[in-house]
Amino acid sequence: MRRVVVVVFERFQLLDLAGPADVFASAGLFAGDGGYRIEPAAPRAGAVTAHNGLAVHAQAALGEVAGPIDTLLVVGGFGVPDQLADRALVADIARLAGEARRVASVCNGAFLLAEAGLLDGRRATTHWWAAPEFAERYPATEADPAPIYIRDGDVWTSAGVTAGIDLALALVAEDHGHDLAARVARALVVYLHRPGGQDQFSLPVRVPAPRSAPLRDLQAFIDAHPAADLRIPALAERTAMSERHFARVFTRETGMTPGAYVERSRADAARRLLETTAHPLDRVARESGLGTPETLYRVFRRHWRISPGDYRRRFQAKEN
Template structure:
């Protein structure tokens, strides 16, 4: 029997919050050569629903027409969410359907709708980083994780902004049908091999500001491209013609990250790529990403990606044939 997935939308929702997860489930069906998932779109009223981008999407059902129970209820987000929190038909419909669903999920600011429906009280949850403070202030009973790509707390799943809905849906496919299918779906969609939910919403470049200074921008690129180089503060300072103390102050002021922390994050990202794309043993991965030893690799990898190097490889390794 196909798993019944209902995707909830509303006026002004973010189109990608719907399209990303829907394409993940649809691609899983294609690869399974079976109807693993039955997808339906619902809104307070059936018919054409305008997105934030101005494109209309047809909701096949009104929320009141959706029969229970469901396998998965997934609520989209969008810039219009704050104005929808007082929509009793929307919030009440979500609460009703959630009561019979095996799992409930949100993408981006859709977490606010789940919280307004009382579904996140006492739970860990995430949302787009721009919305995290609003979620925490409006709903103090929610344990807001403002950094993770997605968070699963029991049967409740929440994800960060926009493209993180793809990661969440891939994780659901992995839970339902195994990691191999999830990897194949990711390859089919030409998206990043699906990431563990504990990973940060921010990649190494996004975590740091772009320096105003051209020499520091070039240095940033050099660090990311050469993890095995001498990236100590004195060595980096020499490359910029500054004293070590002055370099540290300027780099931190312009990027928001101390140079040593930026280097460690960059090396952790290099290690992640090697684990996913090679069969190198951990001692070689540690050497090639500039971390030296498997022990240091383990400690740094856990700190930045919240998973051990071995577990990450087992879950996400994909060597090109």
């Protein structure tokens, strides 16, 4: 039996525990003797209440847990910010990581791994919502908010909430092979390899508001008129700047070149049209300013690693 110690705490995300636990339990059922033993552990043994109000029983206090451990899994949730200041908890995670064959986190549980120094010099992901704060707070980690999960050596991190299922399936595939992991995925009615990355779920791009009122007005114009002439000469003329000066100031104040901002704004416009209309792709491309279905496809693949058609099938709002 492979021992999986799962770190939980008050106001954790229940699905971060339940999803991987069901993957491991199903894998054990199919693998026979090669199963997993799940051991929830918390700062104190006993009942631990998740954010949704349901409680799980932590079998042991973290300070009492000792190795060897096959997998140390740290969940995320709304309670993570409160736990970052708990030095005993962070120290226990660091200690147990040294006694585990591999370490993993779900969602913003990556903050706790980083706080314990386990992600220094590594590439890692977390929930897209928390990614900007994560990158700012832990500059020693190469933060990548796009993938569903990342493996860097013996440390694994995953995106938010249901991505813990993807992560656990990958761990099962490492332990027992692709065929058994695929069997588990079919039993749980999920993808073994989810199409695209988590950025297809994220909100439209938000960049810092420029200090200059003309540039703030220009951003609003770009977002409201994606099919307009948004080439640099036209944009510079709207701000009464030379093209060179405009491009330099816009990039300095927003962190993006004008061309990059326009493309992402148009991609977001296309995404909204795909979600809310039944327009054919050529009309979506025209109205979003991307011009042709070929450009629409290329931009979607570049930004969200998914085709426009697949995106519409997954996210279009349909009448009941």
